Amino acid sequence: MNLLCLTRFPERVLAPVYVTVPTTTATATSREYSPLDIFRSNKAQNFAIEGRNLKFSFTTRQTQDAPVLRDCSIRIPCGQFWMLLGPNGCGKSTLLKILAGLLTPTSGTVYVNEPKSFVFQNPDHQVVMPTVDADVAFGLGKINFTNDEVRSRVSRALHAVGLSDYMKRSVQTLSGGQKQRVAIAGALAEACKVLLLDELTTFLDETDQVGVIKAVRNSVDTSTEVTALWVTHRLEELHYADGAIYMEDGKVVMHGDAASIRSFIESRQSAYINQINS
């Protein structure tokens, strides 16, 4: 079994995946939403990602039960590019990992279209082959494609992320942002329907930051139903988003269009600055 491959595509299966756990242990047999209800609701309203009443706690040596998510509900329509924002430690990455299937919620319900792919902040954790084309083709090895089909998928995926001219380049010679785009191309080559992207631009300079975000923007499409959820701290990135979610202290505080979320966060920040200056 190839562990690196599993790391890059943690939950790759072709059917939709449901994670449903009881809202409390006392009501284990009577939950509010059944997996089938969620599936119908998503098909009817065309949501690619849905989480309802999600709670999550970490158990550490110091604390038995440290709550991180305290009842989060989100919905992201198919074929849209959404962003998830909030202060450090509010639970953004935890929520993203639950959507990716890397963590199981303590309670609540999750629906995410498949195939889905989680792209990590550090591209060196997932760009694993010596050349760009070999890396993009890496995940296709599990599927019985002809060589021509593999070449065509790799070529289309690299075109989508603006790296057509880099096909034969050694990955070691790429910048951080170019490696991120190779990782995204790997997911697209596998016909990934949902991209879950965790603070990809944190350590990138402005050119790479714009290159990566444009690569995601160009990959998201209502006709192919590719949907992306992007965790970020950078308000200026909201310019590229169709919608956004703002979290604080394990809760979704606001969920809606990107411009309104940006104004909301800016007013929050100025209120905070006024408070510390007064």
Ligand SMILES: Nc1ncnc2c1ncn2[C@@H]1O[C@H](COP(=O)(O)OP(=O)(O)OP(=O)(O)O)[C@@H](O)[C@H]1O
């Ligand atoms: N493996 C873990 N064990 C215990 N606590 C954890 C673990 N991972 C995260 N946490 C805690 O959960 C909380 C939420 O972390 P998370 O990484 O989801 O926040 P975040 O909003 O993504 O933060 P940031 O913006 O700083 O990346 C934090 O208080 C963090 O310390």
